[in-house]
Amino acid sequence: MIGKGKSISHTRASMSYGWNQEKDAEIILKEFLHGDSPAEITKEFKMLQDQNYHCTKNTLSFVISPTIKDGKKLNKKELQAITKRFIHEMKLGERQAIAFIHQDKDHKHIHLYVNRIDFKGVAYNDSFIGKRSQLAAEKVAEHMGLTTVKQVQFEKEFNLKEIRTEIKRRHDLTMKQFKPKSFDDYIKAMQVNSVKVIPTINNQKKLQGFRFEFDGHNLKGSEVHRNMSVGNIGKQISGINGASILKDNNVTVKLAGKMID
Incomplete structure (x- = not known):
């Protein structure tokens, strides 16, 4: 109440x-x-x-x-x-x-x-x-x-914990199953696993991170798991493909047909 x-x-x-x-x-x-x-x-x-x-x-x-x-x-x-x-x-x-x-x-x-x-x-x-x-x-x-509000908050936090765990599980599955070669590949592969990945672009048209939409929830990568930042996802993609896609701070990546810093 x-x-x-x-x-x-x-x-x-x-x-x-x-x-x-x-x-x-x-x-x-x-x-x-x-x-x-x-x-x-x-x-x-x-x-x-x-x-x-x-x-x-x-x-x-x-x-x-x-x-x-x-x-x-x-x-x-x-x-x-x-x-x-x-x-x-x-x-x-x-x-x-x-x-x-x-x-x-x-x-x-x-x-x-x-x-x-x-x-x-x-x-x-x-x-x-x-x-x-x-x-x-x-x-x-x-x-x-x-x-009470406390009970509602407890249930909300409990459910959110399950959502975070499930998004991370689907992320790990995507990396193992599809072995994406780029962020664009990663976004498409996560969509196959029913998670919408939304790039966060700042005013300078640079990629700052990702948000993850699943089962009515929309969370920042850092809210899902500390390894779900754009940098850590980039490192995972780099490790899978045996070559760095993050050579310096001004790397350009292709997202939805557009080049983003």
């Missing part, structure tokens, strides 16, 4: 987005409010906000996003529970608040708007609100048995 938060001044415009019917918006929470439109809710917020003329960004806007997998399982009542728990973790109880579910693009998420000004005219301290929103979302996810 991801939590994002910020203080805003454009209450009505932002709330109109939250109330967007094109995104299948549905109200799941309304606290100390009676209005039935963004304009009416904004007026109710303003009644309290007018008590604190020092505060200009006087509405708190949050987005709470469960993972796509978790979101598919969550019903309206559970999403309401997530919202209430988030408000509790952010210490935003006893304030005007309204929340909507958005279900566009199969990614169910919550838009929450809270009046920064309480019933006594005091403004909520919004220091580090972005970081605090994420920590609150983490606590909500843990409390409700949902996937």
Whole structure:
């Protein structure tokens, strides 16, 4: 679950987005409010906000996003529970608040708007609100048995490690199987092994390195393996063919029919 938060001044415009019917918006929470439109809710917020003329960004806007997998399982009542728990973790109880579910693009998420000004005219301290929103979302996810950002990051890193290993394995297979005689040959041979090799050319039209695209991932050579730099690949090609293709720093190579330094 991801939590994002910020203080805003454009209450009505932002709330109109939250109330967007094109995104299948549905109200799941309304606290100390009676209005039935963004304009009416904004007026109710303003009644309290007018008590604190020092505060200009006087509405708190949050987005709470469960993972796509978790979101598919969550019903309206559970999403309401997530919202209430988030408000509790952010210490935003006893304030005007309204929340909507958005279900566009199969990614169910919550838009929450809270009046920064309480019933006594005091403004909520919004220091580090972005970081605090994420920590609150983490606590909500843990409390409700949902996937946390840490779990998502762990899975991402684990999957990325497998991707790196597989690209390196296919690189080694290419060198052994095709014995490429040039970078151009190498790129074509890697394509046969389902890895797209993308040359990185700088503003001086010189080859700086390669990126490797595989299974939806796009990684620099150095991110795949320390031996996957353009220099090390060149040395491997040189070793295979018994002659150096990297004689000096200004070597010219042919890539896709073009000569590149």
